[in-house]
Amino acid sequence: MSCACLDTRSGVSPYLQLIHQVRQALRLGLLSEGDQLPTVKDVVARLAINPNTVLKAYRELEYEGLAAAKAGVGTFVTRTDGSLAAHGPLREDLTHWLAKARTSGLDDESIEALFVTTFRNSTSSARNQAGNGAAHAPADSTPQVTGPTGHVRSE
Amino acid sequence: MIWLTWRQFRAQTIVTAAFLAALAVTLLVTGLSLAHLYDSSGLATCHGPGSCGPLASSFINQVKGGLSEKVFYAGIYIVYAAPAIIGMFWGAPLIAREIEAGTFRLAWNQSVSRSRWVAVKLGLIGLAAMVTAELLALMTSWWASPVYQAAAAARSDSLSIARIAPPLFGAQGIAPIGYAAFAFTLGVTAGLLIRRTIPAMAVTLAGFALVPFAWPSWVRPHLISPLRESMPFSTARLDEVMIGAGNQMIVGDTASKPGAWILTNQAVKPDGQPFTGPPTQACLDRGVQACNAAIGRLHLRQVITYQPASRFWAFQWYETAIFLVLAVALAAFCAWWIRRRRLT
Amino acid sequence: MTAVLESTGLSKRYGRRQALTDCTLSIPSGHVTGLVGPNGAGKTTLLNLAVGLLQPTSGKIEVLGGHPASTSEQLARVGFVAQDTPTYAGLSVADHLKLGAHMNPGWDTELAERRITQLGLDPSQKAGKMSGGQRAQLALTLAIAKRPELLILDEPIASLDPLARREFLQVLMEATAEQELSVVMSSHLVSDLERACDYLIVLVASRVRLAGEVDELLASHWQLTGPRCDPAALPGDWQVISASHTDRQSTLLVRTSSPVADPTWAADHIGLEDLVLAYMSQSAPQRAEAAKPSMEARQ
Numbered sequence: 001m002s003c004a005c006l007d008t009r010s011g012v013s014p015y016l017q018l019i020h021q022v023r024q025a026l027r028l029g030l031l032s033e034g035d036q037l038p039t040v041k042d043v044v045a046r047l048a049i050n051p052n053t054v055l056k057a058y059r060e061l062e063y064e065g066l067a068a069a070k071a072g073v074g075t076f077v078t079r080t081d082g083s084l085a086a087h088g089p090l091r092e093d094l095t096h097w098l099a100k101a102r103t104s105g106l107d108d109e110s111i112e113a114l115f116v117t118t119f120r121n122s123t124s125s126a127r128n129q130a131g132n133g134a135a136h137a138p139a140d141s142t143p144q145v146t147g148p149t150g151h152v153r154s155e
Numbered sequence: 156m157i158w159l160t161w162r163q164f165r166a167q168t169i170v171t172a173a174f175l176a177a178l179a180v181t182l183l184v185t186g187l188s189l190a191h192l193y194d195s196s197g198l199a200t201c202h203g204p205g206s207c208g209p210l211a212s213s214f215i216n217q218v219k220g221g222l223s224e225k226v227f228y229a230g231i232y233i234v235y236a237a238p239a240i241i242g243m244f245w246g247a248p249l250i251a252r253e254i255e256a257g258t259f260r261l262a263w264n265q266s267v268s269r270s271r272w273v274a275v276k277l278g279l280i281g282l283a284a285m286v287t288a289e290l291l292a293l294m295t296s297w298w299a300s301p302v303y304q305a306a307a308a309a310r311s312d313s314l315s316i317a318r319i320a321p322p323l324f325g326a327q328g329i330a331p332i333g334y335a336a337f338a339f340t341l342g343v344t345a346g347l348l349i350r351r352t353i354p355a356m357a358v359t360l361a362g363f364a365l366v367p368f369a370w371p372s373w374v375r376p377h378l379i380s381p382l383r384e385s386m387p388f389s390t391a392r393l394d395e396v397m398i399g400a401g402n403q404m405i406v407g408d409t410a411s412k413p414g415a416w417i418l419t420n421q422a423v424k425p426d427g428q429p430f431t432g433p434p435t436q437a438c439l440d441r442g443v444q445a446c447n448a449a450i451g452r453l454h455l456r457q458v459i460t461y462q463p464a465s466r467f468w469a470f471q472w473y474e475t476a477i478f479l480v481l482a483v484a485l486a487a488f489c490a491w492w493i494r495r496r497r498l499t
Numbered sequence: 500m501t502a503v504l505e506s507t508g509l510s511k512r513y514g515r516r517q518a519l520t521d522c523t524l525s526i527p528s529g530h531v532t533g534l535v536g537p538n539g540a541g542k543t544t545l546l547n548l549a550v551g552l553l554q555p556t557s558g559k560i561e562v563l564g565g566h567p568a569s570t571s572e573q574l575a576r577v578g579f580v581a582q583d584t585p586t587y588a589g590l591s592v593a594d595h596l597k598l599g600a601h602m603n604p605g606w607d608t609e610l611a612e613r614r615i616t617q618l619g620l621d622p623s624q625k626a627g628k629m630s631g632g633q634r635a636q637l638a639l640t641l642a643i644a645k646r647p648e649l650l651i652l653d654e655p656i657a658s659l660d661p662l663a664r665r666e667f668l669q670v671l672m673e674a675t676a677e678q679e680l681s682v683v684m685s686s687h688l689v690s691d692l693e694r695a696c697d698y699l700i701v702l703v704a705s706r707v708r709l710a711g712e713v714d715e716l717l718a719s720h721w722q723l724t725g726p727r728c729d730p731a732a733l734p735g736d737w738q739v740i741s742a743s744h745t746d747r748q749s750t751l752l753v754r755t756s757s758p759v760a761d762p763t764w765a766a767d768h769i770g771l772e773d774l775v776l777a778y779m780s781q782s783a784p785q786r787a788e789a790a791k792p793s794m795e796a797r798q
Binding site: 156157158159162163166260261262263264265266267269495 | 550552554568570572574575577578581583585586587588589590594598599602603604605638642645
Binding site for chain 1: 669672673696
């Protein structure tokens, strides 16, 4: 699995970060069907977090159908989330857009800020349209991108 | 638990073994030469005080003033010092060090109960203490046996060595076993209550010092009722004439009980009161013959209370038993205290 | 679910000083419990009572269903690392392992040696010559290798540098996962415990102020900001932990099990550290009931 780090300052719980990291790895093709997720023991030995946190994350992945636990052996990926590799045309469009942004004189930080604000606006309007309540954190929210230097992780 | 006791006691074991070995070598070398001297003096084959007396005198005079006399007294000091040192260096740190370093929190959270922990430690090291002290007593007694035999053969007042009397008594027989057990458990208890090693060592030393100093005066003489004897005061055995301030005169006879422990020795007047003066004129004038005659005319009696030499082993058993009982009581107290009371 | 530690009205007094007052706790098994509170709050007292180094003044405490340190079986089921991680300065690492092997029937030699190798400790080095972090790891290894069901640690990382702290927690969490241990760990810093603990107890001035599963606590506490309000007008099922008012605004920390639907309040969850601080700065000690483990959190 990719970088075994947790961002303790992002305000996102380790549980959610773990789930997100696995989903991200699936999207990027770093994990494919049949691969074994790191054992609970290995994860906590690296990250020094509570084993129950890892267990809960793996159970959530199981619930979403992304992984399955085999008793006594470990937890294995059951399906990939539609690898991003399949989205070639979208990637091309994005590359074009980035080129246009650069030629219009925006620097990297401005490009990122433009993307983030547009992304957030579109997400919240989508949520308002769906009419959810006021104060729940949805179980599968992607972690909020923090600050101007926070990157969406993309290894 | 046994391994742990040994491992924590390892340094003391090595030091003690080295010391015992060095002492054994010294005593062996000097003791053999002393035994050789004894053999060549003819005391082994003599009969009766008449013939043995002069042989014994000459033997003991040869011993006196030389290295052997120093070794003799050194042996006695060592046997008395050993329980004190054991109490201070084996007993006091036993629990106090664990408390000072906080390691009791490690030791008492293994799967061994506290009672077992203290029982094994007290038992094994207490046993080592008793064995060490008794070994020292046996070695020094073996070394000194020619001297004792010579004194016994002579059976005279001037050459008597009273093994039942202090200070020799505590350095012989089995008494050191009781002393060692007592000093050790005294040290452990002091360490447990005071919780700091150095003060506990000081208290142990002070407490144990009662044994060679106060105990023989206050308690031991009364363990068995002393014998009392009254005889005419004889100027032939006159031992001292003292003229003091305030018109006082004290006279004393030798007690003539070879090997006995003389508790009191007084010259009393015919009416039963101790004789304290006034000084006779003849004695003030310093004429020996006239003074003796004057004293003789006073018709004094000599009254002694004493413990005879034959009671040596009775006293040894009593002494050892008493100190062993004290040791067991202290050990039981320690075990109770550790189980019940807070130590953090 | 059985409780690893259960106390009822537990109190401890030293002379005139009340170290622990009326503590009623029920710590469930299978959790890593953080015991947090300022220095002098009574954490060490509580843990010493749990391992039988102290006797209660009143009330009672049961650990793994048994009286603390009552029998050698009971001692074998509970591992303890005391404050400042005591070790024998004159004994080497190998000697300490031998100590463990001789004094614990359940000792796992292979596990102990594997850990020592993993940690890179030299078996012949005397404990007195090791760094604080190494001594802490040695003490932890001793506690873990006797294969207890419950591990109790009294401020084990307080005097360690950040790297040693991280390594200690890594070893601890790995052992927790591997052996299915329950852990009770105290600290005066929440940040030490945040990553590792899923059950929390806040102890302040000898009393338990808060106890419960971390997920449930975080989900049931809300930071509410809104227009100046009348405290008496708040809903009955809101437990106000702290409140501050300006002329026009009120900020409340509230505990409630029902969702906050009132749109006049801007509601936000707060982090664990802020939550603990809020409880630690309460002036009036409140009796906090141990939160019942919420079944929904355990899907």
